[in-house]
Amino acid sequence: MSDTPTSGRVRRAATLADVGREAGVSAMAASAVLNAPTTSTRISGETRERVLAAAQKLNYRPNQTARGLADRRMNTLGLVGILAGDEPNLYFLEVFNGISQEAASRGQNVTVFNVGSWQDAYHQVRMYCDGRVDGLILLAPIIDAPASEWLPEHAPVVAVHPNYQVPGVPNFRSDDEGGAFLAVSHLLQLGHRRILHVGGPEGSVGADLRLQGYERAFREAGIELPPDHAVRGAYTAAGGSGALEDWLQLHRGKRLPEAIFAASDAIALGCIERLQARGLRVPEDVSIVGFDNTLYARAARLSTMAQPLGKLGRLAVQALLKLIDARRIGGSYTGVEEEVLPTELIDRSTLAGPRRSDLLIA
Amino acid sequence: MSDTPTSGRVRRAATLADVGREAGVSAMAASAVLNAPTTSTRISGETRERVLAAAQKLNYRPNQTARGLADRRMNTLGLVGILAGDEPNLYFLEVFNGISQEAASRGQNVTVFNVGSWQDAYHQVRMYCDGRVDGLILLAPIIDAPASEWLPEHAPVVAVHPNYQVPGVPNFRSDDEGGAFLAVSHLLQLGHRRILHVGGPEGSVGADLRLQGYERAFREAGIELPPDHAVRGAYTAAGGSGALEDWLQLHRGKRLPEAIFAASDAIALGCIERLQARGLRVPEDVSIVGFDNTLYARAARLSTMAQPLGKLGRLAVQALLKLIDARRIGGSYTGVEEEVLPTELIDRSTLAGPRRSDLLIA
DNA sequence: CTGAAAGCGCTAACAT
DNA sequence: ATGTTAGCGCTTTCAG
Numbered sequence: 031m032s033d034t035p036t037s038g039r040v041r042r043a044a045t046l047a048d049v050g051r052e053a054g055v056s057a058m059a060a061s062a063v064l065n066a067p068t069t070s071t072r073i074s075g076e077t078r079e080r081v082l083a084a085a086q087k088l089n090y091r092p093n094q095t096a097r098g099l100a101d102r103r104m105n106t107l108g109l110v111g112i113l114a115g116d117e118p119n120l121y122f123l124e125v126f127n128g129i130s131q132e133a134a135s136r137g138q139n140v141t142v143f144n145v146g147s148w149q150d151a152y153h154q155v156r157m158y159c160d161g162r163v164d165g166l167i168l169l170a171p172i173i174d175a176p177a178s179e180w181l182p183e184h185a186p187v188v189a190v191h192p193n194y195q196v197p198g199v200p201n202f203r204s205d206d207e208g209g210a211f212l213a214v215s216h217l218l219q220l221g222h223r224r225i226l227h228v229g230g231p232e233g234s235v236g237a238d239l240r241l242q243g244y245e246r247a248f249r250e251a252g253i254e255l256p257p258d259h260a261v262r263g264a265y266t267a268a269g270g271s272g273a274l275e276d277w278l279q280l281h282r283g284k285r286l287p288e289a290i291f292a293a294s295d296a297i298a299l300g301c302i303e304r305l306q307a308r309g310l311r312v313p314e315d316v317s318i319v320g321f322d323n324t325l326y327a328r329a330a331r332l333s334t335m336a337q338p339l340g341k342l343g344r345l346a347v348q349a350l351l352k353l354i355d356a357r358r359i360g361g362s363y364t365g366v367e368e369e370v371l372p373t374e375l376i377d378r379s380t381l382a383g384p385r386r387s388d389l390l391i392a
Numbered sequence: 393m394s395d396t397p398t399s400g401r402v403r404r405a406a407t408l409a410d411v412g413r414e415a416g417v418s419a420m421a422a423s424a425v426l427n428a429p430t431t432s433t434r435i436s437g438e439t440r441e442r443v444l445a446a447a448q449k450l451n452y453r454p455n456q457t458a459r460g461l462a463d464r465r466m467n468t469l470g471l472v473g474i475l476a477g478d479e480p481n482l483y484f485l486e487v488f489n490g491i492s493q494e495a496a497s498r499g500q501n502v503t504v505f506n507v508g509s510w511q512d513a514y515h516q517v518r519m520y521c522d523g524r525v526d527g528l529i530l531l532a533p534i535i536d537a538p539a540s541e542w543l544p545e546h547a548p549v550v551a552v553h554p555n556y557q558v559p560g561v562p563n564f565r566s567d568d569e570g571g572a573f574l575a576v577s578h579l580l581q582l583g584h585r586r587i588l589h590v591g592g593p594e595g596s597v598g599a600d601l602r603l604q605g606y607e608r609a610f611r612e613a614g615i616e617l618p619p620d621h622a623v624r625g626a627y628t629a630a631g632g633s634g635a636l637e638d639w640l641q642l643h644r645g646k647r648l649p650e651a652i653f654a655a656s657d658a659i660a661l662g663c664i665e666r667l668q669a670r671g672l673r674v675p676e677d678v679s680i681v682g683f684d685n686t687l688y689a690r691a692a693r694l695s696t697m698a699q700p701l702g703k704l705g706r707l708a709v710q711a712l713l714k715l716i717d718a719r720r721i722g723g724s725y726t727g728v729e730e731e732v733l734p735t736e737l738i739d740r741s742t743l744a745g746p747r748r749s750d751l752l753i754a
Numbered sequence: 755c756t757g758a759a760a761g762c763g764c765t766a767a768c769a770t
Numbered sequence: 771a772t773g774t775t776a777g778c779g780c781t782t783t784c785a786g
Contacts, residue, residue, distance in 0.1 A: 043523075045779055065781085074755060091519065091544070093779050095523035095780095099455075099780075114493075120485070127475055130504060131506065139503050139504070141503035142502055161458065162466065325691075409763075417772080420765075423764070427764095455762090458764040461764075
């Protein structure tokens with residue numbers, strides 16, 4: 031009571047030893063009562079009372095760091111991803127949401143390692159598995175074969191929407207190709223033919239797959255691909271807006287596409303903004319379908335391919351936890367290599383049939 | 393090389409002792425070279441080489457948990473908040489984004505403690521400051537006076553948009569009252585008089601302040617408040633939609649409000665969806681202004697009061713770090729008690745003048 | 755039922 | 771310049 035610092039809220043935390051001393055027992059007796067299930071040796075009711083009282087009085091809180099050191103388990107999962115580049119990333123939010131809820135329900139916490147870019151992530155990732163997390167979830171990583179060398183070998187890793195299937199890293203993704211196929215087939219069915227694909231970045235397999243799905247839809251419908259049918263850019267509104275504008279500039283004077291299949295909701299939003307800036311209406315002049323079904327899509331009343339983002343996160347956590355537990359008992363469990371979830375078209379208000387008359391690009 | 397487990401990716405991590413053994417020096421010699429800046433004692437070039445080579449060969453990674461135990465610093469910040477209730481929370485995303493970036497730029501990580509509700513958060517929060525984080529950021533906590541009892545006393549805490557000013561917990565928020573005042577003044581200036589406020593939940597000071605700002609705008613304009621001018625609900629689209637519908641049911645047959653001031657973008661979005669479901673147009677029939685300027689607002693082209701969400705996060709990190717550093721050197725620095733940031737009207741496309749003729753509530 | 759001892763991996767202080 | 775010792779707070783044998 032003698033040293034009450036000015037701030038009033040900063041004091042050394044009580045340790046098990048402190049509690050033991052206060053209760054007149056050993057530190058480990060205290061440990062025993064404060065962790066009933068773990069320790070086999072049982073404590074008498076009387077001692078137990080005293081320890082509990084002491085702990086209460088001293089406001090004892092177990093130190094997870096020490097505990098973690100001792101039993102090599104922090105009950106913390108690491109999430110590596112690009113939280114936000116230029117724009118806050120809704121995709122991240124939704125997967126993270128699933129991850130966080132599943133983790134919480136299993137008594138795990140998640141620490142977020144917000145990498146700047148995947149280019150140099152490996153510098154950072156090797157440092158992350160350093161005992162403070164029990165395993166890693168890679169979120170939409172852009173990695174390649176050499177990754178298996180820099181990924182930590184002493185902690186399990188799983189990936190959501192990885193760019194490359196690293197051996198030994200279970201991965202969870204949705205059916206990009208199939209989703210794109212469905213979306214474009216729907217557009218085709220609506221009567222559209224000049225369908226522009228505003229895609230995701232080069233080097234992203236997800237983006238590649240969506241483009242492939244687009245092309246297969248035409249193929250299977252027996253319809254010829256429109257010339258110069260795809261542009262690619264970042265998975266952002268700015269990326270979509272820029273890519274579309276470039277394409278329009280390039281095709282000035284030609285006929286306006288009747289529909290756009292965007293590789294993400296953010297891209298779709300950028301396209302809508304760009305079209306509206308040019309005085310064009312969606313969907314009267316141009317139909318648009320996005321991908322992801324993030325909050326973006328709901329807010330913009332955007333028709334889009336839904337992928338089960340939260341579920342992907344939950345599955346990743348479940349798989350990672352299995353891996354962690356297996357490792358603890360010395361097993362060599364590797365889990366599934368890959369799981370791909372289906373997508374589904376959510377039709378809101380950016381889909382319509384083609385115009386009677388063609389519009390020219392201004 | 394004898395024991396290559398099936399999974400191939402799971403092995404015990406090399407320790408400093410291992411590295412030392414490999415290099416033929418003591419563990420702490422190894423420590424010395426692997427942490428150049430910290431240790432004063434310098435190592436000869438020859439030994440240094442050997443240690444480095446050994447570390448490389450063994451793929452050594454420092455164990456942060458052990459390090460943290462030893463010097464009582466984990467370089468990770470804890471973020472406590474409700475990541476998502478029924479709907480993913482864009483407010484959270486944007487503040488988190490700022491927090492994460494600022495933290496990363498200062499070599500800190502952040503672990504997210506996703507509480508279910510603030511009602512029982514205190515059970516969890518007391519466990520969080522357990523050595524694995526150096527301090528806590530409370531995000532939009534609903535707390536009250538007793539909080540100072542359950543908040544950790546041995547780790548600094550700061551809050552963003554707290555519901556209550558806990559002594560010793562610096563807090564960062566935006567000017568809710570002023571922002572609401574500005575928004576409603578603007579509506580008034582546009583000529584609207586029957587302005588409905590669809591507010592945030594009871595028990596949230598932020599929501600209270602926004603209501604107060606609304607009322608002050610009328611007062612200062614010398615205009616009488618419309619009867620039954622406010623409803624309150626959750627800070628979500630569903631909350632806004634429900635609250636508005638209830639109000640409309642209650643006032644069936646009376647004149648439709650000319651404008652709505654929503655306490656958040658999500659609420660505004662819910663209102664828009666509800667109005668459109670009733671065949672009403674925004675802003676031709678009803679003007680709407682939201683609050684927050686999250687991605688929601690951009691996607692929905694919603695006019696809204698912007699608050700500097702990312703900046704609030706960054707400020708919180710800076711303040712928390714100062715507190716942590718001060719505590720380390722035994723200081724009793726408490727920092728600012730409160731900092732409130734200004735808001736700003738972003739006019740997109742949901743604001744117009746009042747209709748010529750009144751509409752009745754169906 | 756309870757205490758003593760050792761160790762998790764690292765760092766800091768003190769010897770050499 | 772390098773090694774030794776001790777200890778961070780907790781857990782887990784192993785004795786008593």
